[in-house]
Amino acid sequence: MNTQSTAPFQAGQLPKAADDHFLGLEHAAPVATSAALLTEALVGKAIARKAMICIHGQVGLGKTFAVNAACRKLAPDTTVWLQFAQAPHMAQIRSALWDGLNLSGPAPVNSTHLCDEQIGQALAGNFHLLLLDEVQHLGPTVLEYLRDLWDKNSKSAKNLAIVLVGSGNTRQKILHRNALHSRVHRWQQFSPLTPAEILTVIPGYHRLWKDVEDDVLLWIDDCAGHGCFRTWANLTVILQDALDDDPNLTFSKDLVRWAFSQLDPTTRFPGPVGSDS
Numbered sequence: 514m515n516t517q518s519t520a521p522f523q524a525g526q527l528p529k530a531a532d533d534h535f536l537g538l539e540h541a542a543p544v545a546t547s548a549a550l551l552t553e554a555l556v557g558k559a560i561a562r563k564a565m566i567c568i569h570g571q572v573g574l575g576k577t578f579a580v581n582a583a584c585r586k587l588a589p590d591t592t593v594w595l596q597f598a599q600a601p602h603m604a605q606i607r608s609a610l611w612d613g614l615n616l617s618g619p620a621p622v623n624s625t626h627l628c629d630e631q632i633g634q635a636l637a638g639n640f641h642l643l644l645l646d647e648v649q650h651l652g653p654t655v656l657e658y659l660r661d662l663w664d665k666n667s668k669s670a671k672n673l674a675i676v677l678v679g680s681g682n683t684r685q686k687i688l689h690r691n692a693l694h695s696r697v698h699r700w701q702q703f704s705p706l707t708p709a710e711i712l713t714v715i716p717g718y719h720r721l722w723k724d725v726e727d728d729v730l731l732w733i734d735d736c737a738g739h740g741c742f743r744t745w746a747n748l749t750v751i752l753q754d755a756l757d758d759d760p761n762l763t764f765s766k767d768l769v770r771w772a773f774s775q776l777d778p779t780t781r782f783p784g785p786v787g788s789d790s
Contacts (some may be wrong), residue, residue: 642675
């Protein structure tokens, strides 16, 4: 993977599957949530139709995890992965695409026509799945540039699919670009895990939760998890570290209450003082 530490992006091949787990949590397993299964199906549609799709929703719900897993399975050698840490300008977008497509030498960003021509030729040569994460950081000019790339390819080689992934106002940004919005083939909005999904998904996520009673899992979700996969991952890391650090500890509701205390108090609801729940 090519990266540039001074630029607000990473570009190249997909991250390794082991890098997807929050804080590198060991023994965490990918789980087939209904949202993740839908993501895989939609990525498949994008590949088959050479289409654009958008996957959006609030942070921590598993969008990036699901999209990366789907792309590894369906297009492991043809995915060009771009992720943005802050709002990039057009020179950085061109550099990211240049790096992601493994074009030789530095991107000729001082000659935008030459740069765009070579990027276009690379995209037209063979099929590529262009995966853009953190789309909420992209401005109108960048979004229109992506639409133009797809338009030009769809009228000629038809070898390009685009997956847009983002949180916050991602959908609103695309909605305000009428030409881009009209070209998005499929949409998926991620939502928090339901109580039923907590009971079916979390026990398989990590061995820590394998034998925990259903009522305890639901209590944890009510108090702190709130259906957010990243919060569950964070709690798992906190609890696993505590158990690893002190071999005399065992999993208990008291230990979980202590783990709650390590979280931002504005995001948890511990229940009435003195209650067992």
